[in-house]
Amino acid sequence: MELELQQAIEVLERTPSTLNSLLRDLSESWLVQNEGPETWSPRDIVGHLIHAENSDWIPRAQIILEHGDERAFEPFDRFAMFEKFTGKSIGELLDTFGRMRAESLRELRLMNLTPALLEKRGRHPEFGVVTLSQLLATWVVHDLGHLAQVTRVMAKQYREAVGPWTAYLPVLGR
């Protein structure tokens, strides 16, 4: 599929409610366990999404609209959430993410992006030239990839509990 703005927004606006449905009021043991050393728990992932919302998507779109490919984006720290969100409950994190996503989508709509603007070029600090359309598609895939990760991490907590059924559950081997 090519990126079509309204279809991308359909996914972006669903992510907070999907995470709410999955994680709010869930037992702590589902929320804090991960896939092993150097991997993330569902709670870490929500923290990461908040941090990305703050410093990645809309700020980078604005840099493209204002500076084109003459100014590179700020590099994005993918591990910042480990310091920033210690001690916050999952409810607080989900509330924060929901508020920030609503604000991001308000700003996105105010950009009135035309097909021509979607092809506008920016500069990634590592990849070089990218387009606004690629940035927005990445936003959507980033959401969906982290939703897949949350559910995979939760599934793996029952790796042993399923006994021989593990053979029919490919998610446990990913």
Add this chain to the structure above:
Amino acid sequence: MELELQQAIEVLERTPSTLNSLLRDLSESWLVQNEGPETWSPRDIVGHLIHAENSDWIPRAQIILEHGDERAFEPFDRFAMFEKFTGKSIGELLDTFGRMRAESLRELRLMNLTPALLEKRGRHPEFGVVTLSQLLATWVVHDLGHLAQVTRVMAKQYREAVGPWTAYLPVLGR
């Protein structure tokens, strides 16, 4: 984690609302595309969950409680949904799944499963002896694995649209 009944139910009761949040009223193109030949679309996956609800979890739990390991479960047809659900809208499928899951959980609670009953043995047609606890853990992992699949299938529709960012999006390679 070992299976703890209340924590398992927490996940099982969230799956219909999570799928609702992700899929209801979404554009058709997100719903019908898959990962290539012999793979499933988000719509197929909801059909599969309905079919599993009908013929897998509670029926098998009842066989264990009534017959122990003296009677093997009926084999489960993992592809039955392709015939059964043609022509149904995603809204109808989600409504059906939500109703069936609520009924399954009502029946599960009525079983008043004690730790001793959870260790009761049944017979899988292929694996041989399994326990009720393993069956319920499998139900949870099956839900979570298919949620991971729905989001992964959606993410892959933007495989080309993300351009060079594909390098940072592992979900596109799974």
